[in-house]
Amino acid sequence: MSGPLAAPSRVSRLLVARRNVDIAELLSHARDASELLKALSHESRLVILCLLAEGDKSVSELAEILDQRQPAVSQQLARLKADHLVQARRMGTHIHYSLAREEVRDIILALHGAFCRPAPAPQIDDPGI
Template identity: 45%
Template sequence: MALPVFDDKMSDADMDRMVENATAAAGFLKAISHEGRLMILCHLVSGEKSVTELEDLLSARQAAVSQQLSRLRLEGLVVPRRDGKTIYYRLADDRPKRMLETVYELFCK
């Protein structure tokens, strides 16, 4: 997909869409800008995990993990599922996985 070009021919509707897209992208980037949230997404790439599993994997307290999951949920990046008293999380779609692949290419090779 080609990047949009700002020029005199851009309609107001196109400019409004660009602003909406920029706002959504900024929210997404803010959500993944925290190392704890980024690590949660990395763990969820391999499949659904309970909050307790994430606590163990991250060596973090339940309150901290829940706070980060709340932000990821707010941005629509993860989806919860309750089974009795246990809450499980999974990626909402493939955006986080694609983003992690890009980050890996940029910083980890």
């Protein structure tokens, strides 16, 4: 069909094609987000990321803070490193870990804001007013 009625059909096809590209991109991003959320789903890994959001720490520092054995902390750090959430650098005989990307820090800070805020002070009614 030609003429003015053909234009909406062409536009519709372009919109559908554009939507498919966006959905493919969305699925790719969703896969990445899902992997991140899997890593965050373990309490120890989440706490490690929270501690690293405050600054670099060695395995021994993390083990002491968490009151966990160093091999257990190292195992969690290995998973976080494999997921590209933390990075390691050697400083003398110690390996120090830090968050690998600013996006990780942003997510940890958002979680901290949602779950770790101090409880609001109770409202006290002043009967003298």
